Amino acid sequence: MDEDVKMATLVDPINAYSFLYPVELPGKKFTFKWVESRKPERYSSAAPLSPDARQRIVSERVDMIHNIVISVSIGPPNSRFPPSKDKSKWDPKDVADWILAEKSSLKVTTGQRMTESSVLDAHSSDVDGEPYWYYEYLVRKSPTQSAPEPNLFRHNVACTAERDGYLYSLNASTLSKQWESMGPSLQKTVASFHLLPPTENYVPPYKDPWRFW
Template sequence: MHNVLLFSKNQILNAHKCFVGNNYVEAYAVMETDEDVKMNTQVDEINAYSFLYPVELPGKKFSFKWVESRKPERYSSAAPLSPDARQRIVSERVDMIHNVVISVSIGPPNSRFLPSKDKSSWDPKDVADCILSDRSTLKVTTGQRMTESSVLDAHATEVDGEPYWYYEYLVRKSPTKSAPEPNLFRHNVACTAERDGFLYSLNASTLSKQWESMGPFLQQTVASFRLLPPTENYVPPYKDPWRFW
């Protein structure tokens, strides 16, 4: 489901309602935009979450070239982020022209970083490390994976009585033909929330050299991420968790 919204310069966006199933739900917190930006709302009823993503900057006549590379799907059939298949990408959209990626992944907490079952006691940095430890496709140890990422900031905010953890980090990438620089980093912002013993994480990233221009819009996307009341279309992650078809 996609709804188009237009936010003006310095406009404050109050929590708005989006249509999910047969109900309208309040989905987003207050945030401020620095320039005109048109955004769409994505609602995934299979996994019961929503977020905003930028589509156009009318003032600059700039449009994002989004391709939905992974349409929303249930956790049991989603692509794994690492060999142990714990954390999996349940949806992803990519702008290959401007090198921007927005994805949502789901996975169980790693007890190495989050040993307590009480999520109110979780430290934001530990949540970030928990997610990043599973975000590598390399067949290496967890400790080796952690060296690929550098967390710049991590904090938590309570929304409707539930904690949401926000973090910002850099990931070193290998040079490519389109980006041949040896010291190439992707700048990431992410948000994680917990439901039914699983972590739901939205991650938005672009090249570090584009962060000044792209970063503010990706931060708005991350700030808008919300878990929604499940509808009849909701498929919980614990249902057939190791099924790949």
């Protein structure tokens, strides 16, 4: 893993989480060009990303020049998940499959549809006594004018944690052909994802769940 990367911290007090994101690779004289496409906002006012309005992106930053996206989404488990109320027994692959199943009906930022995904790895780790689930997967995207190749894949790494009956997921992705150079930085981002102790600014997802303002 490339240790030579400068990171910055994002703290979202509304949803009580934080993570690091890469800003520069000094050794390669490379600078990320981030745009905050969705500023952190409460779950109830975040734009619904599926017809049932369950999964919602509460923050997102995009480097359009280098085709990198980092987003945080929140949503409740559906009726088929989880199989056990004891989250320490949840299988990491099941968590990954559930999150991806929820996303499969979503339109992604570019207006394309996620057409196919395959999980490469899934594991869990204990963070401050709470289970965090980490997974890596590929998504095949529909060809576009700017990327006409029929087998265009996005390489994704993600982390999910549970609080108050809701799943908080950070997802970082780039094109597969850029993974070798960008992947280590995105893996650091995912590894840094952390739910924070709520402050007075915290708005739980279940508060005013159908309020869109």
